[in-house]
Every structure is written in structure tokens, then in C-alpha cells.
Amino acid sequence: MTTEPDKVRPAIPVVRAQPAVAREELATTPAGLPSAITTRELSIFFGDHHVLKRVNLDVPAKAVTAIIGPSGCGKSTFLRALNRLHDLVPNSRVEGKIQLFGQDIYDPQLEPVQVRRRIGMVFQKSNPFPTMSIAENVTVGLRLNGLRKRAALVERTEQALSMAALWDEVKDRLDAPAVSLSGGQQQRLCIARALAVQPEVLLMDEPASALDPLATARIEDLILELKKEYTIIIVTHNMQQAARISNDTAFFYLGELVEFGPTSKMFTHPSKKRTEDYVTGRFG
Amino acid sequence: MTHFEHELSGLKNTLLTMASHAESAVKQAVDAVVNRDYDLALRVKAGDTIIDRFEVDVDELAIRLLAKAPLAGDLRLIAVTMKISQNLERVGDEASKIAKRARDLSQEAPLKLVVAIPQMAELALKMLRSALDAFVNQDPQTARALIPQDKEVDALNKSIHRQLANRMIEEPETIARCLNLMVVAKSLERVADHAKNVAEEVVYLCEAQDIRHSGQTKSSMLSADETSHSG
């Protein structure tokens, strides 16, 4: 604005420097890093039902990508295709290509378990295994895949629980039943369980939708920390949450990818009218 | 219409009411100068409190709406509304200043000099009206088109200044009255600046482009994105 009376100006360089840093935070991953996950013409059928239609998406590595859209738009279907969970659904068919750091995950020579060890998943309803203690839950992925050495398991337990911001709360009761934790703690336990296997990508299907606002805030904080090390794809129906934590956002509607772009752009001035209508709550 | 859209509409209407108060304040203040109308000048000055009140109301409404975490077009609309109300409040202040000078001038003998203040006022008010029309119609082209007109107003201000400066040198007994007129011209120049600011905000609202301080004020240099018109 131009009509302020003259006054003493603060140190200009310091004031000017801040906006530049802030803009860098909002930008997508610099061009140097390869995409963690790439889908080309990805289509998914359940029987004759064409659920996902020719999705082309490049998910940047070590960043959070949010997937938004109304119910039934295919966002969970898309997520589950990434760790081959549809293999267990009879009558499901996946066409097109999905690549994890360049490698085709539906390669017939590749076992689904190998894909799932590199791509972990956290679900909407936290599901720690009820017959196991906290520590047993964290290490279940390791133990059932062959790791037996006690020392290694203990170390990985602490590592995973620390990364999930749960260590301090449970370190004195690692042998307590997992179901004795609160809802938010159980979800963080599930995150620790997924991280213990040391995946490269973490898929999250509405991880905070069953939690109260405080627990939700802690999970969001955790995700912002985790993205320094992991590529995270999060499905959410809460757009403000997507605006808070994601670098890029993909908007799905009726099985199609309508728009994909930096979160700051998607939520201040999306390119497609359909996106604008959804984001402002005019439909869906 | 949803509750939220209803409230958004209410916010816009409040802003537009504030705008018409500000516009008529400027017009009446300049009339008070030209017609040496003491009472009119006092009324305009008193009326500034109404405009100040409006700014507070608009901001309160806007903050309430922001707490609902709107996004995209709605978010830009609310942010822009707050900015425009600030500009309109300052226009009201300028009108008040003009009215104060009108009051002083009416107490003294008339100055025998033709000064282009009415023309300046007409230009500035036309710019303001145009900017507000662009806001109502969400029309970035109109907004962009009025931005260069600020230069005309600046030019008029400069020539009035020169004119009055010469008069003050020639006839020192007119200094007080000339200074008052210079202040009036300056205030009108500021009104035009605020109108330009409003236009820049309208461009941001419609195209999500921040053209403030960019130095690009010619509409031909700017290309419109293929964005949606929201709302």
C-alpha cells in the first residue's frame, strides 16, 4: 500500500528474507529427486465395474501427497493398488503400470510380499493385534519375516516407537497389552509397527478420522516429521488437514484424477472448476 | 444457498454499503470546498465515524468467516474484502481531511483562482466506482484498465501544486488558502491511489495473481490465466 506516512523502517534484509524461505517450503520437491511412485494409465476393475479410470500420477519422494475427493471417488481403491492389496479381492483386475522408484510393482517375477515390505500402510481404524503386547506389535512384521535376534528386535522397537512419537509414553510398559492404549496411542502404535519394517513409502488411509482433535494434531505433527525420511501418501476427507500437512494434493472424482498440483495452489486457486467446487464445499 | 454462502453474501453487501458511504463522503467534501459550504463540511467530518464503524464490522464478519477455514475462491474473497475495507476507511479519512479544509476555506475570503480540483475529484471518484464495480462483477479486465488512470490523477495533482505554488509566491497573503487547497489536491490523489489498490485486490480475487508493487500496470502486458470465475 502506498499512502503510509513515512516512518523508520526496520532492517530490510531480514524482513525480506523470510518470504523467500516460506515459499521454498511450499514448493514441490526440487526437480532433482525422482518420483517415488509413478502410475501410468492405471485402471482398476471390480468385475465389470470400472472403478479407477486411467490415472497418471507422479508422487514426489520424501514429501506428503494428499488424496482428496468425495466418497466413492476411488481414492482408497487407488491407495490399495499401490501395495497390491487388491490381489486378495476376487474379481479384481489392475491394468496399467505402477512403478516404485522405477520398478514395476506388478512385475510377475515380483512377490506381493516384497512390494508390501517397501510400501507400508496405516488404516483408518487403528488395529493393533489384540493378543500381542506393545513391543510384540511393533516387531511383528520383523519377527514373522524371519528376524529373531533379540538385541536387534529391541533396538528396532525403540527406534520405531521413537519415530512414531510414542516411545516416552510406553517405554515403561512395553509388555502391556496393545489394546490398553488410548485411540490416538493405538494409531501411533500402528504407525510404529509399519515403520519398524523400514519401508520407503508409507500409505495412510484417513489415519486420523477416528480420533479426537488433539490426537489428530499429534498425528499430523508426526507426519510432518516423518516426511523428512519417508514418502507419504495420505487419503483424507478433511481438506484443511490436507492443506496443513501436504506438499501436493490430488483430487479424484468418480474414479478419475481431476487435478494434481502443489497444495498451496490447489487450495487457493485450483485450475479446474470441479476442484474449486469441491474444495469450497459446493458439492461432495 | 448454504449458511456460509449467505454469510459471504452478507459480508459483500456490508462492504458495498461502506463503499457508497465513502464515495459520497468524498463527493460531498469536494462540493463543500467548491461551494464554500460550512455546514456540509461539518456533516462530512461527523460522518467519518460511520465509515470507521463499518471497517470494524467488516473485519469482525471476515474473521468469523475465516474461522470456518474456507478455501480457494472463498478464502481469496474474504482476504480481499478485508483489504478493500481498509482502503475504504482511508478514503473516508481523506474525505474527512478535505472537509476540514473546506470548513477552513469557507471561513475565509474566496480565492480567485480556477483550480482543477473538481476534475481531479471526478477522476478519482470514477476510478473508485470502477474498482468497486469490478469487485461486484468479478471483472479483472475493468480492474486492470483503471490502474493506469492513477497517472493522470498524479499529473493533475502536480499541475495544481505548481499553479498554487506560483500563486503563493506572487501573493503571499494567499498562502494559507493555497496550502489548504494543496492539501485537498493531495487527499484526492490519495483517494485515487486507494482506488488503484482496490483494483489490484480485485485482480487477485479473480485471477489469484498478486500484481501489487510489480511495476506492471499496463493491461496489455498482462495475460489472463484460464481460471474459473468463482461464486
Next chain:
Amino acid sequence: MQTVTCGCALLVVVPLCLVFYHVLRSGAGSINWAFFTQLPKPVGELGGGMANAIVGTFELLALAAVIGVPIGVLGGIFLSEYGSLGLNWWIRFGADVLNGVPSIIWGMVVYALVVVPSKRFSALAGGIVLGMMMIPLIMRTTEEVLRLIPAGYREAALALGISQWRAILQIVVRTALKGIVTGILLALARVAGETAPLLFTAFGNRFWNHHLTDPIASMPLQIFNYAISPYEDWHKQAWAGALVLLLFVAIVNVSVRVLTRDRFSTRN
């Protein structure tokens, strides 16, 4: 309405009370240490016991479990976790039909298949028939229990990169273990009292059984034989045997209830 339904519900308990009361009254007098440790005495001599029948019952149940439990549980796992909709429907249908087959027919079938070719009644045949009767029962209860386990656990296990069979065994089945064990115990309690099939297979034995290929005594059989005899002494022994059998079944049922009570519910 409420009084009518209440009355009917109470009416259900009446036969249970009658049975317990009668068996208790008639059999309690004949329960003594000898009953549990001695073999039956020959006709005319007083005393003796049902030691061989008691042991025989447990032997037969053990054999039945060896046959029935693995097949039943694995079959239940297949129905719940694998298979196709069509095939599974037929298997379930078959199991439900088998559950309704009269036990004497089971006995006749095993008689034809095992006893006749081997030309002898045997503990093995008895164990086979009881085991076969347990299979559809255990299969259905196992399947039902596994279906109650939410899909989330399976998905979470698979998402960790655990192979499907491991996920099923070490996570899903482990979670359902209590329910599966309940089903097994209830099936055992049910076949423990079967008499008719053992008539053609185990046949009964007044002495100890030393080989699986020999006939073996069992409580229901012994009770039956004593009950239809004309001897007062044997009748008393039959009542005692009935009491012991009844207590056994009752204890198993109550234990199952106690062991599977929900001490803490899952917080989700």
C-alpha cells in the same frame, strides 16, 4: 407377553433340573473310590467299578481329537480364508447336513468301512467314528469364529509384508484361538456322550484295553449295557456312571464359559 415368555424360558430349565436331580439322587450313593479304580466284577459279585470305561472314554476322545481337530480346524480355516464362493457354499452345506445325520448311521458307516474289513471291533474304529462326527462341528465353529475377526487385522498383517499363510496362522488364528478351542471342547463334550455309534465300532470291553485294535469300553456304552441288564447292582452302577458322565459334560461347559469370559474389552 412377558409372563408367557418368562414362563416358557423357565420351562426350559425344568428338564435340566429334573435330570440333575434324578441322576444325583440315584447315582450319588454308588459313587465311591472303587467305582473309579476297579474293573467291573462278574455277575453275582457286588462292587466293582467303571475304571476301564472311564479311561476308555478318555482314550476314545483323544483318538477322536487327533482325527477331528486338525481336519476340522484346517477345514474351517479354508472356508473362512480361502476357497471360492461356490465351492465354499457346497462344503458348508455338506457340513451342515452331516451335523444332522443321526449318530447311529455314523456308526453303521464306520462299521462297514473299518470294522468289517478288519474283522474286529476296535478302539481305533471308535475313535474314527467320533472323530468324523466332530469334523463338521469343529469346521463350522472354527469358520464362524474366524469370520468374527475383523478384516482389518488381516489387511494390517498383509500390509506389513507378511505372507498370507503366516498372516492367517500366526495372527488371525492366534487371535481367534480362544473361540476355536471353545469349539473343540464343546465338540468333545458332545461326542463324549455318544452311545449308538460305539455299539458297532468300539463294542465295549469288560477288561482293560491294551491295543488300539482291540475293543474298548466307554462310559455311555457301559451305562447302556448295565441299564438294560436285569441286575439291581448293575443298575446302581449305571446311575453312578450317568452321574459321572453328566458331571464331566457340565464341568467342560462351565469351564469353557469361565475361560472365555471377557476380562477386558478391546477399546476401539
